[in-house]
Amino acid sequence: LGRLGEKAANKEVIKGLLAALSDKECDVRACACDALGRLGEKAANEEVIKGLFTALIDKECDVRACACNALGRLGEKAASEEVIKGLLIALSDQDYRVKKRACDALRQLGEKAASEEMIRGLLIALNDRDSVVRVHACKALIQIDGKRGDVHIMNALVDLFLRSDSEYYHFLWNHLKNALYHSETMIILKSDIVRKLEISLSKRHFEEFLAMPTHKFVNALLKTVDVSWMPIVIRAALYQRNAIVVWNNSIWVYGSGKPKEFKCSNEMKNQLVEAFSGLGKELRGVTFYLK
Structure with a gap:
């Protein structure tokens, strides 16, 4: 019945599947959840949502996982406070499959359903002991964040990428690369994350x-007044063979199109000059940045 999709979503079929949610066999209950989810938004009435919500606390993990999956497939119509709360509880389930499906369901409910509580739950799931759960939590946060540029999400995603196998998270790098290209995203990164970025600059990605563009890193440095950006500014300039000129109270960036001028304080100007001098000896033998 589920494979027939929305065409099978009539009252009689839905009533039969809801009855199957109470079957004594766990396989039947799980398949009933799956079928209701496959019927799609057309089947997303109050009774169906209530039945699937109840299945979230079934004693069998397969049923709980299928209930999460079904609620996600029902889309925004299922995005009630009660359902979201149930899915957030499922993020703490003992079975990794339930947690994985809960992440997927929260992602499928859409950006409109996103709340601070949902984001907090998924951020916790980023540190789950199971790598599969971490990946699915990551995908959910990328979907939920959309164009927000949420400071907590962005810092957590960058941190996850830096401490994980980058090949396993190739989809995350594509998201971060596009997000970090915008200066507005760079300036919300915390100092410890920026320092981890600098340490990880030898990675292929x-x-x-x-x-x-070097001027984006200079902009991040001056907007945040965070000296953690200085090594990255220097390495980016060397990597791109750009020139950074400090003159009076301005920093000029040459080499990437039209020269860019940035006003800066005497203190920041002196710190930048000192940083260039200090890293000069260190980088002389590093051919990676001078190719």
Whole structure:
């Protein structure tokens, strides 16, 4: 019945599937959840949502996982406070499959359903002991964040990428690369995350990061007044063979199109000059940045 899709979503079929949610066999209950989800938004009435919500606390993990999956497939019509709360509780389930499906369901409910509580739950799931759960929580946060540029989500996603196998999270790098290209995203990164970025610049993916216009890194440095950006500014300039000129109370960036001028304080100007001098000896033998 589920495979027939929305065409099978009549009252009689739905009534039969709801009755199957109470079957004594767990396989039947799980398949009933799956079928209701496959019927799509057309089947997303109050009775169906209530039945699937109840299945979230079934004693069998397969049923709980299928209930999460079904609620996600019903889309925004299922995005009630009660359902979201149930899915957030499912994020703490003992079975990784339930947690994975709960992440997927929260992602499918749409950006409009996103709340601070939902984001907090998914951020916690980013640190789950199971890598599959972390991946699915990551995908959910990317979907939920959309164009928001939420400070907590962005910092958590960058941190996850830096401490994980980058090949496993290739989809995350594509998201971060596009997000970090915008100066507005760079300036919300916390100091400890920026320092981790600098330490990780030898990773293959970060050639693309260093290839971003140098003036964007200079802008992040001056907007945040965070000296953690200085090593990245220097490495990006060297990698791109750009020149950074400090003159009076301005910093000029040459080499990437029209020269860019940034006003800066005497203190920041002196710190930048000192940073260039201090890293000069260190970077002389590093051919990676001078190719």
